[in-house]
Amino acid sequence: MILSEILEKVDIKIDSKIEVSGLNTLLDANKNEISFLENKKYINDLEKTNAGAVLVKEDFKNMVPKDTIAIVCEEPYLTLAMLSKFFAPKIIETQGKDCIVGENSTIMPNVYLGKNSKIGKNSTIMSGSFIGDNVTIGDNTIIYPNVSVYRDCTIGDDCIIHSGTVIGSDGFGFAHTKTGKYIKIYQNGNVTIGNDVEIGANSSIDRAAFNSTIIGNGVRLDNLVHIAHNCILKDGCILTGQVGLSGSTILNEYVIMGGQSATAGHLEIAPFTTIAARGGVTKSITEPKKQWAGFPLFEHRQWLKLQGRIAKLLK
Amino acid sequence: MILSEILEKVDIKIDSKIEVSGLNTLLDANKNEISFLENKKYINDLEKTNAGAVLVKEDFKNMVPKDTIAIVCEEPYLTLAMLSKFFAPKIIETQGKDCIVGENSTIMPNVYLGKNSKIGKNSTIMSGSFIGDNVTIGDNTIIYPNVSVYRDCTIGDDCIIHSGTVIGSDGFGFAHTKTGKYIKIYQNGNVTIGNDVEIGANSSIDRAAFNSTIIGNGVRLDNLVHIAHNCILKDGCILTGQVGLSGSTILNEYVIMGGQSATAGHLEIAPFTTIAARGGVTKSITEPKKQWAGFPLFEHRQWLKLQGRIAKLLK
Amino acid sequence: MILSEILEKVDIKIDSKIEVSGLNTLLDANKNEISFLENKKYINDLEKTNAGAVLVKEDFKNMVPKDTIAIVCEEPYLTLAMLSKFFAPKIIETQGKDCIVGENSTIMPNVYLGKNSKIGKNSTIMSGSFIGDNVTIGDNTIIYPNVSVYRDCTIGDDCIIHSGTVIGSDGFGFAHTKTGKYIKIYQNGNVTIGNDVEIGANSSIDRAAFNSTIIGNGVRLDNLVHIAHNCILKDGCILTGQVGLSGSTILNEYVIMGGQSATAGHLEIAPFTTIAARGGVTKSITEPKKQWAGFPLFEHRQWLKLQGRIAKLLK
Structure with a gap:
């Protein structure tokens, strides 16, 4: 799409014919992508951006790098939301190649296989599962019944996905207008799942x-686990039943989270950290190999000690 | 049904030929409905009722309004439960009109469309979804794969329902007999969803x-959210991942609830209230626009202060 | 399978031709089953075992009963995990008898019925549900749409299973190697559900x-409840929304658990116990008919009192 044309759809006039293919964060955007700065917190990212254009408030206009086009608007996040719709892929592809199924793979009855998708060898897709368009599933992977894999997602080799699990549903993202209407931020990314992963x-x-x-x-991952958009779980992480991760949480290698524990999002947890059941993480954990518990979070031993002190209040 | 006849099924003899069509609460029942009073707390509702008949204990018989028939029984709630079965609609309608699908709507393979149902224009129902009998879905609505919409529910225009979500499952309601057997209260109501709603x-x-x-x-609504029976969520409410609402919770306009927060049910929360993650609401909140946290619940600032005081116990 | 042959697959050489049919715990194993001792805590079970063979560390070799073969290995639990795969049944049976459906039962479209399965009389299986191989479902039972029942599970008479519920998914079990690779413990057991059970x-x-x-x-059971492997819920238990039980939890008769409450697993709760919403049970409760709350758990009255004391810290 041409930048000037797409911006016209949201009533912004800019005289630029550069080609844009999508939206992205300041740090990840390339010269064919539009980015945005809403939150001052990310101002250092603005000068590093390689975005083709960036949505900014009047105040930050002059801080936009010279190779990037500044698109001045009152509410960059809201404008981003309004633009996101135009970059959203089709809900269902009707054109394209039929799904390729590798040898010795079994597709049970009542399975939907999307266009341009690919399933490897020795894999099993069980009844009622939905494999969307442009999905890639590796070898020796089992998808149990009634799993939904949305378009564009990838699942590696030797994985097991249990029934009812949903891969690739939209992240919970929206801006709001002054009158309180929520404007959806179309979730144009995907989910990529590595090898040897089991999801309950x-x-x-x-x-x-x-x-x-x-x-x-x-x-x-155990049952009823919620992973929000843009989370990154590095190799070997273990999340037990009913854990919830808010958006953009990064779990480094071998983080273990106990039942019903949760994170607040936009934070990072060091490798080999253990969060006890019900632990609530609201800040990044930088030191590896420690054990934490509680909400607010304490080192596990401290939390136990604190509970002892609290119980004494009864006397 | 004739009142005397239906009561005979639960071994109550009453000489009344009034026509009854269902069960309802004291305040909502009309003259063709049966209501009940079990809990003294609702005694003021008894005198206001317009119910055709009401199940009451002997003690409250005289407080039943004169135009309402008093049906005296030992355990009104249990009798209500036993009666509820006779008012339950069929699980599956085999008669009736085929579902009407509006223009430009797409029904993918492996979708079930119930009798007497109606889907508007430009809507999409994806594979594996179940649309029960007598369901209405509006225009421009997307139902992702493997969604279940039980009979009699309605979903408005411009809605998005993500995979695996269940609309209209039975509320968790039962009475118990003296021997400890649970008697199901058939959930004969429905779910109605407005316009521009997104559910994870x-x-x-x-x-x-x-x-x-x-x-x-x-x-x-985000992913893995639990809304119990008879809840009312007014316009603009936001519930993030794994929130749980107990029965008959009323959220007024623009209430925001953080991840894993919950309510105890039969309570009301004022407009523009924010409940922080993990907050547990056990009483109504009457003052609007305040922020709350914790379980037990405190004003957010107080909760933060309290956590500071608690942490000091470690010293 | 012959013991020596199966052990060869995990590089253990033993000269025994006994026939083995599966794996089991020390107390439950019979002479055709292999058991294991990893955790010293279970050492008293070792002398009571009737297992045909048992995986043990060198140190415990001499404590293995004389009729049981001691299989010495460095990491019994890991070896057990590696062996479990060989006892796993097929994911999908392609041979065997077609499912038997009793009279007056209704199977809606898009249902999969596995081999050697049996559905009783007057039952209803709704669209999109998956009934795996060798499953037994009783009379008058309703399976709502998009339910998944994995192979070998049984569901009794007069049950109601609501949409999206999954019965028989794999328990969350794995050992790990020294290099941090997780080895799945194949979950070769099943789920058995009694009569008159309703699951949200x-x-x-x-x-x-x-x-x-x-x-x-x-x-x-209400909605979004998580029951881990090997739990036992005795008659009349009630679990409300979003409750989570860790593995091998035993709930005795008529235990009631409030919303979002949870157990830590490998513990037992006495009959008629009530756990309030959000209660977290980490130890067995032996005295019946008591009410508990909080995490850590206190008797309910004590917990309320404690919250009062804690609130006073604000002054």
Whole structure:
């Protein structure tokens, strides 16, 4: 799309004929992508951006790098939301190649296989599962019944996805207008799942707003786990039942989270960290190999000690 | 049905030929409905009722309004449960008109469309979804794969329902006999969802016991959210991942609830209230626009202060 | 299978031709089963075992009963995991008898019925549901749309299973190698559900690693409930929305658990216990009929009192 043309759709007039193909964050955008700066917190990212154009408020106009076009608007995040719709792919592809199924793979009855998708060798897709368009599934992978894999997602080799799990549903993202209407940020990214991953029943992993929600190799997710958009789970992470990760949480290698624990999002947890059941993480954890518990979060031993002190209040 | 005849099925003899069509609460019942009083707390509702008949204990017989028939029984709630079965609609309609699908709407393969249902224009129902009998879905609405919409529910225009979500499952209601057997209260109400609503993956919204569980316009629900029967969410409410609402919770306009927060049910939350992640609401919140946190619940600033004081116990 | 042959697959040489048919715990194993001792805590079970063979570390070799073969290995649990794969049944049976459906039962379109399965009389299986191989479902039972019942599970009479619920998904079990690779413990048990059970929407009940996850008669589970492998819920238990049980939790008769409450697993709760919403049970509760709350858990009255004391810290 031509920048000037797409901006016209949101009533912004700019005289630029550069070709744009999508939206992205300041740090990840390339010269064919539009980015945005809403939150001052990310101002250092503005000068590093390689975006073709960036939505900014009047105040920050002069801080936009010289090779990037500044698109001045009152509410960059809201404008981004309004633009996102125009970059959204089709809900269902009707054109394209039929799904390629590798040798010795089994597709049970009542499975939908999307266009331009590909399933490897020795894999099994069980009844009622939905494999959207442009999905790639590797070798020796089992998709149990009634799993939904949205378009553009990828699942590696030797994976097991249990029933009812949803891969690639939209992240929870929207801006709001002054009158309180919510404007959806179309989630144009995807989910990529590595090799040797097992995901329990009725879990949900949201696709990224931009780029990918990433599940590394060897990850184990239990039932009813919620992974929000743009999370990154590095190799070997273990999340037990009913854990919830807010958006853009980064779990480094071998993080273990106990049942019903959760994170607040936009934070990073160091490798080999253990969060006890019900732990609530609201800030990044930088030191590896420690054990934490509680909400607010304490080192596990401290939390136990604190509970002892609290119990004494009864006396 | 004739009142005397239906009561005979639960071994109550009453000489009345009035026609009854269903069950309802004291305040909502009309002259063709049966209501009940079990809990003294609702005694003021008894004198206001317009119900055709009401199940009451001997003690309250004289407080039943003169135009309402008093049906005296030992355990009104249990009798109500036993009666509810006779008012339950069929699980599957085999008669009736085929579903009407509006122009430019797409029904993918492996979708079930119930009798007497109606889907508007430009809507998409994706593979594996179930649209029960007598369901109405509006225009421009997307139902992602493997969604289940139970009979009699309605979904408005411009809605998005993500995979695995269940609309209209039975509320969690039962009475118990003296021997400890649970008697199901058939959930003969429905769910009505307004316009411009987005619901994430693997959430569940229970149908009402009587009347409707109501989701207002513009509401946003994230993944794995649980809405119990007879809840009312007014316009613009936002519930993030893994929130749980107990039965008959009323959220006024633009209430925001953070991840894993919950309510105890039979309470009301004022407009523009924010409940932080993990907040547990056990009493109504009457003052609008305030922020709350914790379980037990405190004003957010107080909760933060309290956590500071608690942490000091470690010293 | 012959013991020596199966052990060869994991590079253990033993000269025994006994026939083995599966894996099991020390207490439950019979003479055709292999068991294991990893955790010293279970050492008293070792002398009581009737297992045909048992995986043990060198140190415990001499404590193995004389009729049981000691299989010495460095990491018994890891070896067990590696062996479990060889005892796993097929994912999909292609041979065997077609499912038997009793009179007056209704199977809606887009249902998969596995081999050697059996559905009783007057039951209803709704669209999109998956009934795996060797499943037994009783009379008068309703399976709502998009339910998944994995192979070998049984569901009794007069049950109601709501949409999206998964019965028999794999328990969350794995050992890990020294290099951090997780080795799946194939979950070769099943789930057995009694009579008159109702399970809400999008709940998940994992199959047992060995033997059965058991749901007793009259149990009521709400939406989004997570039951891990090898749990036992005795008759009349009630679990409300979003409750989570860790593995091998035993709930005795008529235990009631409030919303979002949870257990830590490998513990037992006495009959008629009530756990309030959000309660977190980490130890067995032996005295019946008491009410508990909080995390850490206190008797309910004590918990309320404690919250009062904590609130006073604000002054």
